[in-house]
Amino acid sequence: MTLDAKVIWKSGLAFTGTANSGFTVNLDSDPAVGGSDSGLRPMELVAIGIAGCTAMDVISILQKKKQDVTAFEVKVTALRAPEHPKRFTDVEIEYVVTGHNIDPAAVERAVELSETKYCSAIATMRGCVNFTRKITLHEATS
Template sequence: MEVTIHHTSGAQFVGETGSGHAIVIDGPEDIGGRNTGARPMELMLLSVGACSAVDVLHILRKGRAPVADCRVKVTGTRAETDPKVFTAIHLHFTVIGEGLKSAQVERAVKLSAEKYCSASIMLGAAAEITHDFAIENDETD
């Protein structure tokens, strides 16, 4: 796996993935940024949330759970001093589907957290990572 980061101006960069996708990354104005893209640490939270969501959705679908959607809100707490690493990360899953069972969702979240989500497990070496979930009925009918 490989990515390339190209400086464009100020504190702005464009990241290009080996799979052919690009994303704008920028810093705050006080360091020369223009707020034109995500901050690097925000991308870390996005990575953890996306990695976990992919796992949870895959596990539920593989188990034939009636899942229609999966959303994750990720919150991170950073250290007060440099390096301002994440000290705590919380993932709150909202899983939507008609007739979903709490045990199914709990199992999927636990498997992702403990076995499958590389990003979460890797960051867990430095930060306390917690998870919870809510189930909503699918009202698209």
């Protein structure tokens, strides 16, 4: 399977990115480095990609496990090296699951499967980035 992506320059440091799906995203940079602040930063997209990849795995697994999830959020906090290329060095992924009688073991297993078997974004960066996780469960009020 091939993934094709491209960016087309608009002006300054602003680009429009597209990929196989046909959706577009605006990219830009901070004005302090010459951008006009008109889009997401490339490394923000990397963090969103990690969050989205594992989130899709985890919610799919929890649905198969018949967990009554009413809300789900994945937060990524990434630390970057101070020197160029300013790569990610540490990434904490927090899984926030809200629902009725959620089984903590089911969530732990879903996260483990995503992080070790299914999430291609994490697999691509494994060995280059120190990943940690946090799981937060909330009982739904209604």
